[in-house]
Amino acid sequence: MRFYKSFNFDYERKFAAASRAAPWEMVDAAWYPYVRLDLDRSVTTIVGANESGKSHLLDSIEKTITGERISRSDFCRYSQFFSVTEGERRSPDFGGEFEIADRRDVELAKTILGTETHIGDRFHLFRPNGGNPLLYRSLDDSPMEIIAAPADLAAMLPNVFRLDANLPLPASIPLYALTPGVQRPSGSRRSRRNIIDQVLARTWSNAQEWQVAAPGLFPLVAADPGENGKAARLERQYRLGRDLLFRVARIEASAFVDLAEAIADEREGYVNGIIQKINAALATNLNFPRWWAQDREFQLMVSPREHELVFTIRDRTGTDYSFAERSNGLKYFLSYYVQLLAHSAPATGQQEILLMDEPDAFLSSQGQQDLLRILEEFALPEHGHRHDQVVYVTHSPFLINRNAAHRIRVLDKGVTDEGTRVVKDAARNHYEPLRSSLGAFVAETSFIGGSNLFVEGLADQVLLAGVSAHLLARGTPRSDALDLNTVTIVPAGSASSVPYLVYLARGRDVVRPPCVVLLDSDRSGDDAAKSLRRGGPRNKQILAPEFVIQVGAWAAGAELSVAELVSVAEPEDLIALPVAATAARNYASRALGLSREEAALLTELDIAVKLKDKPGPLFDAVASAFTQQLGEGCHIEKVGFAKEVIAVLTASRFSDAPEPGIDDTESNFALLLAYISQVMRRANRQEEDRRLEDRLNRTIKGFLSDYPSVTTRERGRLLVEEILASLDDSSDGDRVKLACVRLRREFSLDEDLTKPIDRYDEFLEHVRALKYSERLALQDPERSDSDRGQAAPTRAGAAEPDTPGDSVQELNPAGDRSEIVVTPSLTDSTQPGGTTDPRVVKKQSAEDAGQPSLSP
Template identity: 45%
Template sequence: MKIKTLYVRFYKSFNYDYLRKSHPKAVPDEWDRLPESGLFYPFVRVSMESGITTVVGANESGKSQLLGAIKCLLTGENIERRDFCRYSQFFTVGGEMKKPEFGGEFTDLSKEQVAAVRSIASLGDSVKVETFHFFRMNTGTVLYVKNGKDWSEVKVKAADIKSLGLPTFFLIDANTPLPDSVPLAYLTATDKAKKARPRAKMLRWIENMVTNPDWFGSKETIDKAAPQLIEDYTAFNAVDEIDDEHLMQRLELAEKLLVQVAGIGKDAFEQLKTAVRNHDGYANGIVKRMNEDLAKALNFPKWWSQDSEFSLALTLRDFDLVFTVRDRTGSEYAFSERSGGMSYFLSYFVQYLSHVPTGGQEILLMDEPDAYLSMLGQQDLLRIFDSFAEPEDKLVRPIQVVYVTHSPFLIDKNHSERIRVLEKGDGEEGTRLVANAGRNHYEPLRSAFGAFVAETTFISNCNLMLEGQADQVLLAGVSSLARRSESKGATLNLNSLSLVPSGSAEHIPYMVYLARGRDVDTPAVVVLLDGDREADGIRTELKKGYRDKKYVDDEFVIQSSDIDVADVTVATDAVREIEDLIPIDLVLLAIRHYATEVLSPEDAAQIATTVTAVPVAAGQKVFKAAEAACKAAGTTLRLDKVGFARAVLHCLEHEADKDLRAVTIGNFEQLFTRIDRAQRQAVRSNGRERVRRTLNRYKDSFLRDHPTSALRRDVEGLLEDIEHQLTEVTDETERVRKDMRLIRKDFDLAAEPGAILENYDEFRERLEALPYGGVQAVQGS
């Protein structure tokens, strides 16, 4: 069972659906009228995806409150009068104060749940039950189920609610990172000891010292008692810290990681504590095995894309297990030396791995996990959400995911259908759901995020420069639909490719310059141009370069005319622009739909009857032919490219038949294949450029400081600095690391760090050659 639609009324910023109430043709649902007066006050309705739903909106728009509404619906708990919408006209102190009301439409029912619904509603076996509506009202709990054309309305008792088997929810806590360390005393203690007050611990510690005066009788007795004193003091300090509830939660998370995820038994911690107390080397063996189990259980490189060699390890420090991380440089760091985002991501990851399914349907709720994560970290978190919604193990029940975010990087741009934008109106209007926000590229998403498109330009792995916004709408929309269809062909990964509309073809050279001509570290860029004469001129200009410098190689400039018409089903003799990939039957559907959006019903009906064909002349573009067809029919319709593109996407998803949809997607897949290939090559090329720039910058700086000689430690410091900058794992960076290992070996850098490096001229030659060894490693790739 899953939630298909959430209904909220009079809850905090959710008052009622004021737009639907004011619509002259609105038809109330059975549950939308107030029982006391019969007045129409419709619930705010928020549809839910069966997999992942992404909730966005400005501050105070009600995003987090939506998660609260889901909890109230599923549990019936914490539905308080104090949460009644305070600017509602029904918020009063003159009579009995009301409570907020919640409802849900539930689908994907099991046989047992269908039987329970039939029993509660007294329906016969012949009545088809696919969904039901369940509401927690001020007048009681009510079940609504369709009985033919009518609704059956039944008040539900508490025992019957249990028989329905409503989903349960669980949370991934976005505000609790893993701790830097966890005391062995904590891992071995009982729950009662863990929660002991620090004052009591301190008194017991002092009492222990007072009752053992022999501990301080001689040096020998002090040495013998020292481990016990350290252990007791560590335990005291740990409990002193975990008296803070937040730190207690962090230690509980660490325990989950070690016990539930890594599968380390409690006895291992007891044995480790004893070994430390006895100064036994056995302790190192235990920690080594713990680290092996931890690495195997986490398989962290699969999820942390920023470093494929990243690992989490345990280091023993007195009676504490300290969490450390190792990266591709082979260096080891404490948590405090790394970014806070990494420890928060680890927290989310541990909570994901340690989650134990209840056996019934579950919903994961998460509130603003973006606060602590970098752009790439947020992209990695999306993969964790995907693993909940679509687990690799088909025996594991998929979990619905609903999360709230402020960040454009936690939007899966390949799935715009997941997005729900909340907007808060004025006065008593309250929060409403903005319809079709994800498909309107990109308003009101831009308002929800501040500047959705502008602020994400030039920061992805690769940027695709487009002539206009209509290109952006078509590429994003068709790619997203193709991912959701049965097609297995090429699509665009919109999470790693930013679509950047330039306004027109003439602006593209300047946009390329903005992306690649103003900074040391530049993003990869691919350019998509039309196949007309103007675009040919722009391509020539890009070959020459902007301000006499070339910023994009010709192999990364694609024109629509590169597509062979023999490989697509089109009405033109060449693909001169993206719209030429749209079949004529879909063009006709889009014209009619666009007319219903911008014209009166009478004029739109005229379009439907008069524009019955779109003839395409030799050398003509499809969009120009569509404009000409509207004009020839004597209509007043003026086609706008962006509006037409949106209409194409609407018709492709909702009106086109299966064959027409397959032809359209197949046409666009030819273009997606070319873009995808150019993107991969551009990212590789850009990575090689960045490595060479880094190496040359460090090399030049070092040789300026050390023109004729250097100490071994200076050379070692240089190599370490370079290693820390090689953040990607590629053939080139691996070759550079190999060459640096040979330099260390050949010049014996580990011996006598304070000595002057011998054969400095030879070293200088090796250093000069370092940037080019990587190029040779990838030559021809």
């Protein structure tokens, strides 16, 4: 883009010595380079400070592709070409580089250009001064004549699809908006209709009062002047609601006609039947829990009112809420999700570009992470049938995929008349350009993530984050790498600072984020490990030794391919010698400004000689050889070296002949990252178990304190409901759920609620035992139920299962019949004699579909 709003032209490229003018960049025989920005093939994240031109960039993409709404009023005001003189007024210039992606493109290009093209060929399209488009096949060609109609050109270019970031899902949708045949009620707002109903009820049988009240009804029936300005926005929200119900949930329109008639005729049974089917269709087709990580049991439902359907939310507690009772973020997240689901790809087979402007405005940090996964799925769907692009603007670090730093584009406002510029090397500098754009260095948001990996210094952070992202791009499973969207790598600055930072993260709060520490195997690393074992400032252990990894100790049991005479003590030692030498030479050229010829004086052999003289850490040998071969004034530092290693690895993905040593480096780091990831998962599980235990303890302790003597069955049922609401979706939570089901049954907590709980002392014992459900489930199966702290034996007349595969019917809380099936576990080889451990599994009946699903 050029001369468009905040974009003037690229000053840096105009005055760079190595730059070359393109023929389409000339204006009056002078060179004014376009401001250029490369879009990622899948997802591009645009960040920048306020007023840096981010939103203008999205508009530029759309204008380049469509050629629509290009206006002189958008011309850059501080450009020297901004004029009111006759014959000198101009419109902004837009252009794009496009690639022939498939056979369809080849055929269309032949029609439009009149020449043969091949998949992978590229061309430039420009719309100078708001005029007709020009096509260029290469930098040296003259513009080509377009021999086809504009519609044919539009069919070849991508389809632009905008997601409206300022449009929430409506809290309710009137029936007249769903059924064209239904009359719009008098008074569009429910509050006004209630007033009309009250007046009518009061005056219906009294003609004199009716005559007095009638004039006051007219303003209520007439359109509300205050609503006129909201009408267009409301209609857009209603359209979104229709898309949800018709296109996403695939509900036939006639169902809403029947619903409106049934409501008017007071046929409540038919109304409830229709509503149940609508809610079932929403649950099936929306599949919202897959994307809303904050509540896996979330349900979006509708409830009928006299003239509208109200959207309600049912969360993990089983409680229903209106939109007004939940945060705005949920409404907007639902809106974005529905907009994507309701959107249909072009029937022509065109690829698409999805544009979105600042979707973070209404979403929490977790909601932004959920939206990021949805945008990724749009660009690269799991089924793999399409490959589209997403470009979005954000201010938030939570909408940055830290596993894909190469997708980030940073915009900055230049001084005076320079206008908006694109910051170079945002990814290579590991988020450093984001410091001014986001107001904080992304990696410094240390304790906001769910999990934290503490490392000694910034070089470790750069190396681990960069290699992990590289391996993920290579196809490594996410379980064997670090997902940087959920794991925060925290550089402590030094090994001695690690214990105190871990204390700050875990030692002061009830909710403690899972933490793992990676230390070098040197004296400072050993001291830090001892300090962590000994405890923090209060000499209380705050991190178990199993979550402290020392590189040397780990390497002793790993099959690594490292340079000869390197003793693995730090992450840099996992870098193969050829990769280390190439990275050091690149550092000499880029950081120190040496020529390629001068940098080439440093070779692998020089580093190997240093290792032979002094075996030990690889980086020490690199630094020593670097200074010796390139001069006393030349020094290499770890962070810059780590960045160049990442650059070498990244370049190998796009090279037909990658550098030697790439495979060994990847293999070494893959082993380390897989191990770290495994330890991180273990730390997460342990923290989840601790939080579950804490929630149970608080709930049970409160009940025992409040009701030491007998209380009603209603109080007992409320206790069980509170416990169930506190549980998470895990095997441990399932065990407690099953124990709660049996507790409700054995003590009749759903019958005669005003009566006292029978055998109250026994009931309290079973309540206390809920805290030990997981531990007891793993104990000797030969012990009786009562010994193991579980519920009392089954009621009289029911057979107790005692052999694998036997079952016993029981009543669940809803009064339905279900089965308790005893199945054998796998033999535990760690127990003497390989004792087996039976597991109790709840098998649901068809009528019991609403009950919790329980795992072995």
